[in-house]
Amino acid sequence: MRLDRVSFAKRLAGYSEAVTLPTQPLVEGRLLRMVGLTLEAEGLRAALGSRCLVINDDSYHPVQVEAEVMGFSNGKIFLMPVGSLAGIAPGARVVPLPDTGRLPMGMSMLGRVLDGTGRALDGKGGMKAEDWVPMDGPAINPLNRHPISEPLDVGIRSINGLLTVGRGQRLGLFAGTGVGKSVLLGMMTRFTEADIIVVGLIGERGREVKEFIDEILGHEGLKRSVVVASPADDAPLMRLRAAMYCTRIAEYFRDKGKNVLLLMDSLTRFAQAQREIALAIGEPPATKGYPPSVFARLPKLVERAGNAEKGGGSITAFYTVLSEGDDQQDPIADAARGVLDGHIVLSRRLAEEGHYPAIDIEASISRVMPQVVSAEHMRLAQRFKQLWSRYQQSRDLISVGAYVPGGDADTDLAIARQPAMVKYLRQNLQDNESLESSSAQLAATFNPAAAGA
């Protein structure tokens, strides 16, 4: 089975529209060998980052797999497959694809679930491509970026009040496994105001994809969302691309003047996909098994979110980051903390106590908060954190009754305010708490009349 280039490109993208592609003659190559995940081909010329089709058409079941050029050496080209390699044999044809790396975009993507190459996963048929855009978005001059100046209501009381998020901010949700990252991300997805939501489910459980769509987004939410899903069992290149693709989609809508909310679960799996690829093509590992290219890719991806130039749209991005074994020194968590504009750390201890969302307000920070809230709000938030910290420090003494009231005025106040503070920090899954009410309740926590509340 041989497809001509035009019908192949159409099929590849799952789009209904005819695509015009150049018709220069193709120079095919042959597959020489495969080592680990890497394919070696010779006889063709293809640029780094371009795509090829590996075709085995001399069997009863012709197979074709898309692969990307990752490197070259001595006339050989190294490729990484996007899909499964079952059925590919030595000597298979390697055909470079024309106009590679361009992705279909359009309003018809809203409400759809796509894979890392733009193919529909939801079986709802073709989409209309309004534009074909390169994978790398247009670079924005950092001096022209509109500064973060407006607060964004995320519907979570403790975040709105104590870690206020700004429109165009890039925030990480850090925690070990099973502490509640995905659930908190889901709550923020439902409550945050945005014109368009782009969700990247990268390298996590396949089961969660459907759950996220049905239970978190729901029918109404999906209408203004695009979901890009590449679960853990996808090829590493597919996961990597899915992360870049959802970022690209967010950029596309931002450049149309929309306020976009980009959610990625998880940034760690993106880094791990890059690690798998880099190690497979021979890059040496450097920090805790991660090759240097991983740390180069992270800021490249994250820097693409943020505000556009003045008057343009924005991308507010939330990334989940797994801090392995609850280790805050994990190299990916560390690198992510450095490039993001804030981090919300979830604590296993709080989760175990049934305190949800398990946000550790002492360890969390929103770097843009001073720019987006009033001085009075900032003061109250700092006071709240101080008292909360004070209580945590004396927690053991207080719980065994060894603390003598009157010893320290702040500790006395912290003890008096503790029930109100816990009440402030906890929130039910269904409750949406607005920015105004979060800030009013923050003030009320210090008001003795509200202490019994």
Ligand SMILES: Nc1ncnc2c1ncn2[C@@H]1O[C@H](COP(=O)(O)OP(=O)(O)OP(=O)(O)O)[C@@H](O)[C@H]1O
């Ligand atoms: N706000 C909440 N209220 C009640 N239960 C919660 C809440 N958040 C999390 N949980 C409980 O914790 C479990 C794990 O949460 P979640 O799947 O969000 O963790 P995660 O950090 O994304 O884990 P992983 O790293 O494995 O993906 C949930 O299945 C739920 O039982």
Ligand SMILES: [Mg+2]
């Ligand atoms: Mg999760």
